[in-house]
Amino acid sequence: MAIASRPSPIAWLLAPALLLFVLFFVLPFGVMALMSFYSGNPATNSNAFLTTRHYERFVFDSAGIYHDALWATLRIGLITTIVSLLIGYPLAHWMARMQSRLGHALVLMAVIAPMLTGIVVRTFAWMTILQDKGVINTLLVDWGIVSKPLPLMYNEFGTVVALVHIYVPFMVLTLTGVIGRIDERLEQAARSLGAGRLRAFVEVTLPLSLPGILAGSLLVFALSISAYVTPSLMGGTDVLTLPMLIAQQVGTSFNPNFAGALGVVLLLVSLLIVIAYNRILARLSGEQGLA
Amino acid sequence: MISRRTLLGTSAVAAATLAAPSILHAQTKTLKITTWGGKWGEIMKATVLPAFEKEFKCTVSADQAFPYVPKLQASPKNDPLYDVLHTNSNEQWNCFTEGLVMNKITPKEAPNVADVYPWAVSDKIVGVAIFTSAIGLGFRTDKGLAKPTSWKDLADPKLAGARGSYIIPVNSLGQCHLMMLGKLYGKGLQDLDAAYKALEQLKPIKLVDFTGQMEKMLLSGEVSMGVIHDSGVYRYEGQNQPVDFASPSEGVMALEQVLNVTPGSKVKELAFAYIDYMLRPETQKLLAEGVWYSPANKKVKLDAKYDEKLLTTEAKVATLIQPDWKWYNARKEDIDARVTKILKG
Known part of the structure; x- marks a missing residue:
């Protein structure tokens, strides 16, 4: 009995990860959530009192910008995820089915290479390409294709382009592992039974790769909705997301309590979307509790 | 053979020698400050701070990771993260409202304060300003534009889509510009309705969140x-860049570099000494010529090329307009929401 209740030695290996999770997620989130219910910082200000005013401020949105910011955040996250999936899936499928080891290594390097450069640098590179005097607009105007520069930047389009570039590798790497583990013979069996290439893919490979689609999509969605640097630099005044508002509240309005409330709202809304997405995909794949 | 006495003596000397650095370190005071990066930071780290440490036999711990105010907010008031806070004036007012910094620095605490221009200790300043920049209009000299003489020149229809300012909620230059619009088109700096209306008229306008980005946009011709x-703009002098700076006739807005001491600092005397040191004419000259800031100390004599362009006389200083940040900060949330809606789309 005593032996049965003793934790497995393997369980101890989880301890560092658990400690990191508690120290760098649970604890900061707890502090943030607590702060969001205070009028000030209770640790440094004895006059700080409990209040729900920060949540009321968001819910009633008398300023008329917070609901728009939440919707913009989710919209940019969803579009980035869908575009990343559309670009990443074919690439991941190709990589997973590639016979040549050298070819696989080269494509893998090409996918990973952008991740070796910082997000700020990559975003500035996109600014150089998409701005009014950037590479694309300069060429289009010089060639007489357009008379004035196209609005490629300082809007959601430019923001999504840069985010997709940054997050596609996450989608590809996640999908490659899952697709690579799907037995090719299943697809071959479907084809030998008369299914065309497309039907074999749609009815065999695609459903079996749903766990990868789910994992990759959640990863890209989570990264996109929490992105700050890229929407700030690429969005101009046309894009206002919750992370930008949170940074604004902390860095220039010096209101960490309202920033905490915005953070809690973003997390709760994201969790709801993730749960719904998980359930839909689970139902589609005929499994329960897919992830 | 070593006697017991010799051994004990030698051991005592060795122990004292080994312990000396830590004892010395324990006695050396540390001054915690904030300071900018870039060229300013280079000069500070290479010259100004080492000289201060040597003269005052202390160590200076300088934080260059902006923003500083949230970090100061999170630290206990009786043991603050910084002894001296260096920020622009708007942030000092936020800190003062929360009791995080002192009100005024007087000549009693820092004798060189007696030599500063009135703007550096005016009622628009908490702490003491050690430098200022003039906020005006930067422009390309290769676009056939006449040198702007008024802030209203920015509204020239020819500049549609090629004019630039800042994302007002996050940048104090943008906030200054908004107040200036109130003065230009309304009853004064605090006429927000007139300012909002004028801001609407400036669309399409390119807005950025920090000055470095505006420099980049001017240099690339994006604006x-x-x-x-x-x-x-002046920092690019001698680099053959087609950009110049114009001081509008209505006056230039002040972008002050302000130092202040935290009330809970354990080394207040050293903090005041640091502020006094930063106001010394030789320190002021070094930094003013290094980064093109106008010095606060009236006694500073700059080299001719700097003296010509910076605010170094009573007459030039009279063109400075200092915003009332206490008034602005009290309305910032409402202003942020309003301008966000105006500038979206």
Whole structure:
């Protein structure tokens, strides 16, 4: 009995990860959530009192910008995820089915290479390409294709382009592992039974790769909705997301309590979307509790 | 053979020698400050701070990771993260409202304060300003534009889509520009309705969140004219860049570099000494010529090329307009929401 209740030695290996999770997620989130219910910082200000005013401020949105910011955040996250999936899936499928080891290594390097450069640098590179005097607009105007520069930047389009570039590798790497583990013979069996290439893919490979689609999509969605640097630099005044508002509240309005409330709202809304997405995909794949 | 006495003596000397650095370190006071990066930071770290440490036999711990105010807010008031806070004036007012910094620095605490221009200790300043920049208009000289003489020149229809300013909620230059619009088109700096209306008229306008980005946009030709501080343009002098700075006739807005001491500092005397040191004419000259900031100390004599362009006389200083940040900060949330809606789309 005593032996049965003793934790497995393997369980101890989880301890560092658990400690990191508690120290760098649970604890900061707890502090943030607590702060969001205070009028000030209770640790440094004895006059700080409990209040729900920060949540009321968001819910009633008398300023008329917070609901728009939440919707913009989710919209940019969803579009980035869908575009990343559309670009990443074919690439991941190709990589997973590639016979040549050298070819696989080269494509893998090409996918990973952008991740070796910082997000700020990559975003500035996109600014150089998409701005009014950037590479694309300069060429289009010089060639007489357009008379004035196209609005490629300082809007959601430019923001999504840069985010997709940054997050596609996450989608590809996640999908490659899952697709690579799907037995090719299943697809071959479907084809030998008369299914065309497309039907074999749609009815065999695609459903079996749903766990990868789910994992990759959640990863890209989570990264996109929490992105700050890229929407700030690429969005101009046309894009206002919750992370930008949170940074604004902390860095220039010096209101960490309202920033905490915005953070809690973003997390709760994201969790709801993730749960719904998980359930839909689970139902589609005929499994329960897919992830 | 070593006697017991010799052994004990030698051991005592050795122990004292080994312990000496830590004892010395324990006695050396540390001054915790904030300071900028870039060229300013280079000069501070290479010259100003080592000289201060040597003279005052202390160590200086300088934080260059902006923003500083949230970090100060999170630290206990009786043991603050910084002894001296260096920020622009708007942030000092936020800190003062929360009791995080002192009100005024007087000649009693820092004798060189007696030699500063009135703007450096005016009622628009908490702490003491050690430098200022002039916020005006930067423009391209290769676009056939006449040198702007008025802030209203930014509204020239020819500049549609090629004019630049800042994302007002996050940048004090943008906030200054908004107040200036109230003065230009309304009853004064605090006429927000007139300012909002004028801001609407400036669309399409390119807005950025920090001055470095505006410099980049001017240099790349992405904007032909934009709101910027004089040092953001003058620093490219001698690099053959087609950009120049204009001081509008209505006056230039002040972008002050302000130092202040935290009330809970354990080394207040050293903190005041640091502020006094930063106001010394030789320190002021070094930094003013290094980064093109106008010095606060009246006794500073700059070299001719700097003296010509920076605010170094009573007459030039009279063109400075200092915003009332206490008034602005009290309304910032409402202003942020309003301008966000105006500038979206």
